Amino acid sequence: MITVFAEAGYEVDRHFDDGVVMLGFDIDPTRRSQAVMEAREHRAEARSMAELLTPSSVAVIGASREWGTVGHALLEHLIDGGFTGTVYAVNPEAFELHGIISHASLTEVPEQVDLAVIAVPHEQVDAVVDDCARAGVRGLLVATAGYADDGGDGLARQRALVHKARAHGMRVVGPASLGLVNTDPAVRLNASMAPGLPERGALSLFSQSAGLGVLLYASARRRAGSACPR
Incomplete structure (x- = not known):
């Protein structure tokens, strides 16, 4: 002592x-x-x-086959990016999405999910977070908008979301997040709205501002090997 x-x-x-x-x-x-x-x-x-950036399994809750939706883009980019772990689609109205089986809920996913990517309307997020807590999910990426970006009521919803996640030991990225990217060949995580992984480099980028994040990401891709986010 x-x-x-x-x-x-x-x-x-x-x-x-x-x-x-x-x-x-x-x-x-x-x-x-x-x-x-x-x-x-x-x-x-x-x-x-590190846990958020190196998941072994990712579930996209609110995955969609409708082109142009957030749920479609996130699932497509994860799979097309060559994620080395397991990707699960969760949508109660679909049997198959982007070549993989779609599960009606997180409780039907057959293994532990490390990262839950949430792309449902904000009215449904609270129930989804409850499901994630019961399933032992450790990381949440909330792509859904309608929180602090939507004024006073949205800010209150955001605070409640963060409070609930922390109470269950879950780390939150978002809401209204553009996503997470890890170019490590052992991971190849593209849980983001950006199509295609940038080249691997020595620079990591974290941005609270979505607009600034987009500019930095685009600039890094243009510079190719000289400044690429991990």
Whole structure:
């Protein structure tokens, strides 16, 4: 226990008194304890992002055969991009989509889903997140719009969505997300609205702004090997 406090960055004062170890330390944060906490948070953030970017299985909930829809584009890009894991389509009104079996719900998917890509109307997202929580999904990519991008009521919906996901230990990208891309040959994840993977490079891009993300992504593709997102 003494080592735990010391490694956490606190200045520990200890001495023996009649066979008892007396331990004391100031609970106010020190520069070292703050640095330790920040480093721990950074490692946790990196691990959670790694899980999102390297899934073994992806389910597109709201997958569609209708060209021009978000659900169609996300499923098509995942499959055509050569994702090395397993892709599942979830749509209760279809038996087959883009050459793979379509499941009526997430509960029918035969294996653990690492990443759920949600492309249903915002009125249905809450129920889908509940299904994901019950199925043990760890990562959510919410492509659905109608949240903070839609004013006050949408912002309230977004906060409720994030709160529910965090309560179940799920990491959320979105809502209104353009997607996730990982060009690692061992993964080849294109869970995004962008057709085709860019060339593999040494630069990673994370953007909170969809518009800025599109510009950066397009610029990286134009520059080919000199600045390609992973």
